[in-house]
Amino acid sequence: xxxxxxxSCGYGDRQVLRDISFTLAxxxxxxxxxxxGCGKTTLLRALVGVIPxxxxxxxxxxxxxxxxxxxxxxxxAMLSQHSSAGFSYTVLETVLMARYPHLPRGLFSSxxxxxxxxxEAELKRLDLWGERDRPITELSGGQLQRVMLARTFxxxxxxxxxxxxxxxxxxxxxAELVRELKSWTERPGRAAVGVFHDLDxxxxxxxTVLLMENGEAAYIGPVDGLRGADLxxxxxxxxxxxxxxxxxxxxxxxx
Amino acid sequence: xxxxxxxxxxxGAFAAVSLIxxxxxxxxxxxxxxxxxxxxGGGDDSTRALVLSLRLPRVALAFLTGAALxxxxxxxxxxxxxxxxxxxxxxxxxxxxxxxxxxxxxxxxGGVLGAxxxxxxxxxxxxxxxxxxxxxARVFDKRVSGVTVVxxxxxxxxxxxxxxxxMSALNPEYAQRIGLWQMGSFAAKGLRGVLILGxxxxxxxxxxxxxxxxxxxxxxxxxQARSMGLDPGRSRRSLIITVAVLTGTAVAFSGVIGFVDxxxxxxxxxxxxxxxxxxxxAAAILGGSxxxxxxxxxRTVASPREIPVGAVTxxxxxxxxxxxFFRKGAR
Numbered sequence: 001x002x003x004x005x006x007x008s009c010g011y012g013d014r015q016v017l018r019d020i021s022f023t024l025a026x027x028x029x030x031x032x033x034x035x036x037g038c039g040k041t042t043l044l045r046a047l048v049g050v051i052p053x054x055x056x057x058x059x060x061x062x063x064x065x066x067x068x069x070x071x072x073x074x075x076x077a078m079l080s081q082h083s084s085a086g087f088s089y090t091v092l093e094t095v096l097m098a099r100y101p102h103l104p105r106g107l108f109s110s111x112x113x114x115x116x117x118x119x120e121a122e123l124k125r126l127d128l129w130g131e132r133d134r135p136i137t138e139l140s141g142g143q144l145q146r147v148m149l150a151r152t153f154x155x156x157x158x159x160x161x162x163x164x165x166x167x168x169x170x171x172x173x174x175a176e177l178v179r180e181l182k183s184w185t186e187r188p189g190r191a192a193v194g195v196f197h198d199l200d201x202x203x204x205x206x207x208t209v210l211l212m213e214n215g216e217a218a219y220i221g222p223v224d225g226l227r228g229a230d231l232x233x234x235x236x237x238x239x240x241x242x243x244x245x246x247x248x249x250x251x252x253x254x255x
Numbered sequence: 256x257x258x259x260x261x262x263x264x265x266x267g268a269f270a271a272v273s274l275i276x277x278x279x280x281x282x283x284x285x286x287x288x289x290x291x292x293x294x295x296g297g298g299d300d301s302t303r304a305l306v307l308s309l310r311l312p313r314v315a316l317a318f319l320t321g322a323a324l325x326x327x328x329x330x331x332x333x334x335x336x337x338x339x340x341x342x343x344x345x346x347x348x349x350x351x352x353x354x355x356x357x358x359x360x361x362x363x364x365g366g367v368l369g370a371x372x373x374x375x376x377x378x379x380x381x382x383x384x385x386x387x388x389x390x391x392a393r394v395f396d397k398r399v400s401g402v403t404v405v406x407x408x409x410x411x412x413x414x415x416x417x418x419x420x421x422m423s424a425l426n427p428e429y430a431q432r433i434g435l436w437q438m439g440s441f442a443a444k445g446l447r448g449v450l451i452l453g454x455x456x457x458x459x460x461x462x463x464x465x466x467x468x469x470x471x472x473x474x475x476x477x478x479q480a481r482s483m484g485l486d487p488g489r490s491r492r493s494l495i496i497t498v499a500v501l502t503g504t505a506v507a508f509s510g511v512i513g514f515v516d517x518x519x520x521x522x523x524x525x526x527x528x529x530x531x532x533x534x535x536x537a538a539a540i541l542g543g544s545x546x547x548x549x550x551x552x553x554r555t556v557a558s559p560r561e562i563p564v565g566a567v568t569x570x571x572x573x574x575x576x577x578x579x580f581f582r583k584g585a586r
Contacts, residue, residue, distance in 0.1 A: 045478065048478065048481055048482050049481050050398070050477060050478050050481055052397075069481060069484050069485055069486040070484040070485075071484075072484065073481075073482065073483050073484020073485070074484065076482070077482055077483070078478065078479070078482035080478060080479070086336060086338070086474060086475075087333070087474045087524070087529040088524060088528060088529045089471070089474075089528070089529045089530065090528065093471075093528070093529070093530055097468070097471055097472060097475075097483060098483055100468055100472060100483050100484050100485065101483060101484025103468070107465040108464075108465055109468075110468070110532070135528075135529075155483060161482075
């Protein structure tokens with residue numbers, strides 16, 4: 001579905017990413033791993049069109065740069081971390097906004113019955129229908145993030161880009177979000193690229209890993225092929241040992 | 256009747272009351288029936304002349320100006336994702352002030368020609384200021400993000416204000432007029448302003464309401480807006496230029512009148528919610544009504560003297576804004 005070739009980009013004169021290449025097939029879940037500042041979020045921002053880049057990115061053979069913002073919005077959606085909302089839209093209004101790239105062009109176009117049915121279905125599925133008239137400014141961080149998840153699904157993209165979507169969420173919501181996203185990517189014609197702060201969560205979600213080191217790809221391949229030594233070199237610490245220690249600690253609590 | 260429709264009926268009633276009070280109260284009281292009679296060509300000559308030549312054009316200009324500033328403020332706050340953003344913060348007031356001051360100092364403000372030159376100079380100044388702010392923002396930040404636009408607008412406003420202060424200091428004979436112009440007034444500016452601002456407001460409001468979904472997306476930030484299929488930089492630029500045309504036209508006739516652009520959008524959002532297709536017309540009607548009442552106070556409170564309407568909007572708007580804004584924050 002997605003083919004990234006020699007993607008390089010940065011902010012002003014500072015180059016952050018160099019020659020990143022990977023492909024993303026239908027139903028694939030790729031997670032980008034690496035320490036802070038290695039360019040994980042920059043890669044997502046380049047894909048969504050916030051940062052200009054060099055190299056080529058193709059969606060089903062079509063160069064991303066030749067697509068209009070609306071075309072891109074119909075195919076790619078980004079779910080970021082949300083801990084607060086600025087304007088007091090209701091839950092339903094917020095979710096319906098995601099239909100914007102699908103609306104017919106023209107003055108005064110607005111979501112129709114089909115768009116409303118889609119939003120309603122997603123809100124019901126995520127147990128948010130009862131909250132549809134509540135202003136999002138009154139929601140907790142966890143509730144707001146679930147609304148944003150419903151909005152991302154309502155956008156009906158082919159690929160979802162995840163930028164640390166589980167930050168600020170408690171454990172229950174983190175697990176629920178990852179479960180929902182996994183189930184979403186299993187439907188036909190869908191895939192996801194994600195960045196997670198939590199390594200456990202990242203490896204639970206992913207089937208493929210892109211390990212980044214100083215803006216370059218240090219490893220790209222299946223989760224099972226990832227080596228502890230690579231992780232430790234990139235993160236500058238004994239990652240596997242650290243995870244084992246913490247696991248032992250948790251095991252003491254019993255079931 | 257749906258909830259927003261019911262609220263709009265209430266808002267319409269508030270607007271009607273403010274217009275009737277504005278047209279009826281003053282040195283001579285005219286009853287609502289008297290106003291209607293004058294409108295349809297009845298009543299005595301002096302009342303008809305007072306209503307048609309003085310009161311109604313003034314009230315209409317005040318209403319249209321308030322509506323223009325409120326609509327401009329609503330768009331700016333959303334397009335820049337900043338609840339404190341306003342057209343004036345982007346240099347509209349400083350640019351218009353500089354344009355008008357330059358016209359005064361150049362001696363072009365007197366006579367019949369001056370009545371045309373002053374608004375034109377104010378309008379050109381406002382547009383130049385906003386285009387300059389947007390141009391500079393684009394130089395510093397190719398994506399024209401909200402923060403960059405706010406910062407360049409702020410710096411340019413201060414720069415233009417400094418030039419204006421310099422003009423006042425070097426031309427003391429104009430200092431008082433420049434100062435008064437900056438405080439705004441609707442005195443003796445009636446019909447011409449209405450005939451120009453009315454159509455400009457109608458076209459700009461139409462554009463804003465048609466593009467309301469873009470404004471909704473912009474409030475969530477550039478990354479989210481782009482992810483949902485909007486080009487935020489392009490959308491923001493064209494919306495801000497439309498705001499500059501609208502508010503530049505408004506201040507060109509009335510001078511600088513603050514706070515309406517800040518207060519009305521917040522009140523409208525509290526009553527009607529955040530969706531721009533509903534809140535934009537509501538903010539415009541609220542702003543128009545508020546301005547009409549402020550102008551009524553400006554010409555009646557210290558009668559026969561008239562106080563600058565900008566002072567009244569600030570005196571009434573500042574505490575009200577604090578109440579609305581901080582009460583929201585406390586919740």
